[in-house]
Amino acid sequence: MSTLALPRRLVLLVALALLAALPAGAQPAPASEPAAITPAPQPAPEDPYDRGTPRGAVEGFLAAARARDWARATAYLDLRGVRPAATDEEEAVRLAQRFELVLGRTLAIDLDALSDDPAGRSDDGLDARRDLVGRIDAATPPLSVYLERVAREDGVRIWKFSRATLREVPRLWEQFGDDALVEWLPEPLVSWTVFGLRLWQWIGLASLAFAAALLAVTAKAIAGWVLRPLMRRAPSVRVALAPLATLLGIALFSASRALLKLSMAANDTLGAAASIATLLVLTWLAFRLVDAAERRIAARLRQRAQPADVAALVLGRRAVKAAVGVLAALAILQNAGVNVTGLLAGLGVGGIAVALAAQKSLENLFGGLTIVADQPVRVGDFCRFGDKIGTVEEIGLRSTRVRTLERTMVTIPNSQFSSMEIENFARRDRFWYRPTLNLRYESTPDQIRWLLVALREVLYAHPCVDPNPARVRFVGLGASSLDLEVFAYVNAKDFDEFLEVAEDLNLRIMETVAKSGTGFAIPSQTLYVRPDGERDERAAADVEAEVARWRESGELALPRFSPERVRRLAGTLDYPPRGSVLRT
Known part of the structure; x- marks a missing residue:
């Protein structure tokens, strides 16, 4: 045996032992499979009416309706088999007009939810040739509005409103269409539109507003005459008449506008406006009731020889009205579409910054509360503060006003006034x-x-x-x-x-x-030579x-x-x- 054979065998044995001792996790991992690549959407086919995608078809139909181009609007309708509009151009235009009116009155179309893909949505569980525009729940029975992908004359696939949807237009028109009276109106009143509303609808809104105002005034006058004995005993009834009459007018206007068959957008806008108006009137009513209650309690305090407590009463009235105003503002913002929860959350995050910015205001507020609670002075007291002297005329949430002997008005922030040395002359017993x-x-x-x-x-x-x-x-x-x-x-x-x-x-x-x-x-100190008397x-x-x-x-x-x-x-x-x- 050769002298080099032993070392070679020894090296081979050591290598085999090391390979056997390696853990299984040390084995090289198999190559991962390549991720699936989502194919890019195909470009929309060229179409003079932009009907290559569901969204383009709906936008095009609505744009043609706004432009009163009804011949163009019919190009977005699949009229095959829809009698008699399939063969009569005038009937097709009438169908497009009625379809647009029904959609405006019953369906709020979310264009952002519609697909921009020429193939439509693939995750809606519908047939690949059909996309859902929306559902008219107010109809009896409810109706789903569909788009359908059909072949153009040259074989190119485009999107149109489906035949099944268009066949339901006569039924929808019976439920949501114009009354017979509109058919007798002059053509300009029906055809002219301003901000999406026809001219006769604007006239109807103005008439309803006038009728509601007239009803409010009449109701206030009648109630004032009927409740005259009660108002003598309870003056707060008088202050509530005007707001309550205004609420009655708003209720009449809101209930009657359904007669005009406005679009959903107009109804939503007017509904939000009516809600905001109702909140404003309720705030007005609350303010008047608070003022009436303050006057009544102040009169009782004066009868009991407690006029100094009126200052605390005035401060309480202002605090209550401020709280009512804040709640009303939040409710109005909510009705206007503002996310009040997010707004309050944002204020919570920025609470430190707000607190720092409002530090002086909070100091003055707590200073005013301290003055009212501790009562070093009251309204009407004659006092000295610092190097000034005068009569206290008002103790507010932010400042105290004092009338000096020169008849000038000195305004002192409550945070400073509450920390000053005050000498109250009105509290002297002798x-x-x-x-x-x-x-x-x-x-x-x-x-x-x-x-x-x-x-x-x-x-x-x-x-x-x-x-x-x-x-x-x-x-x-x-x-x-x-x-x-x-x-x-x-x-x-x-x-x-x-x-x-x-x-x-x-x-x-x-x-x-x-x-x-x-x-x-x-x-x-003058020298004199005779006595002074x-x-x-x-x-x-x-x-x-x-x-x-x-x-x-x-x-x-x-x-x-x-x-x-x-x-x-x-x-x-x-x-x-x-x-x-x-x-x-």
């Missing part, structure tokens, strides 16, 4: 009266003591001054005067009444100061004598009056003063 009396330095201590007692008597005796607290104090020695502070609260219903009481108190204080023998100081020695002596008598008898009402004396003085002052027009 008015603060605090003048400071600057008396001459020539006044003696006993004159000051007498004034303290006499001025307190004025406060305690006045019926519009709250005695708790009511005080007069000698508070300081000023640069040019002896200062007495009067501190009291005045019971008044508004600021005007407070000014009346303050005026009376000021006059009585002047009389009391004059009676004490002293006077008010005149602040001045002679001292009333007699009055001063009388006051000092009376204070001495108080000391001797133990009746000096300093530093405060006894409760018994306060009760004895209460309401004894003559107010309104004698001679006032306010005295009864």
Whole structure:
């Protein structure tokens, strides 16, 4: 044996072992079969009427009908065996006219669903020579409209409306055709068309609209006369009359338009318009009822002396009307053919962007709700906000309007107004009266003591001054005067009444100061060589004598009056003063 034979055999054995150890998945995969190739559709045969495809045949027939070219329209009808149209040209034209009218009134043809293939649809389960255009379910019995592929004179295959369909045209005409009255109309009224409707149909629509409007007006007048006693007790009935009469007119128009035998397209358009009009009128009715309810509740609140709650009522009315308006808008869009579900889904996806864009509006809305709920101010309140002062006239969804003392109107966004420091003067239970009396330095201590007692008597005796607290104090020695502070609260219903009481108190204080023998100081830094007025020695002596008598008898009402004396003085002052027009 050769020395090279052993290594060769060893290599062969190792190779065989490796091949045996390979898994089955490692075997080369068989070549895949080539995918089936769908043959491209054959081009449509040349035809002067474009009847090479089902879609072309239907479009051509409808175009010829719109152009009133009835001789051309008959070229799309398979009249073989259809008597008498097969042999009579006038009958063929009449058949085409009636067929087009019946199709327009009973069948909404979807041209996009028709085949552009010369061979027609192969997945409809019909004979290869037949394609379905649509089904007239309103017919009795229902009828399917077919196209059929027939041979032209030269043998080329084209599409026409089938003979079986055309034989049913007389039956369809009896159900959906013109009435006998139309046959007596002048030719222009029947033959002239505007936007797919014949002239007599336009005249009929105008007549129906006029009759519906006349009925609505008449019904409103009759209902107003019959329901007059009820409207006196329930004013909301009056606001509902006009919308309800309008709804009656719309219902009459919708029910009567079937007499005109309009096309399906016109009926769909008018039906959508009637639905939108009905929604608008219902929205109008809802708005009027909300306004009437708001007025009724506001009147009750005013009767109960709760006029401030009217602001919340106004805000609620606006919120309800806004919600009704949004729902009405969505319903109108739905009737107009807009996909509201998709629209709302799109708004949901873009909700973050909308929220960012409407951030300020939402802040103002919640600010308005905060103002109404917390009620720092109400409509009619006199308040100070920031550096301005005025009367609140309106609290809206977005802003609050305040009438200033200059009679200008200030509009503040609710988000800002709700976060401002607001001083509400209308909520005051009492008015603060605090003048400071600057008396001459020539006044003696006993004159000051007498004034303290006499001025307190004025406060305690006045019926519009709250005695708790009511005080007069000698508070300081000023640069040019002896200062007495009067501190009291005045019971008044508004600021005007407070000014009346303050005026009376000021006059009585002047009389009391004059009676004490002293006077008010005149602040001045000018040097003078004579006194600014002679001292009333007699009055001063009388006051000092009376204070001495108080000391001797133990009746000096300093530093405060006894409760018994306060009760004895209460309401004894003559107010309104004698001679006032306010005295009864």
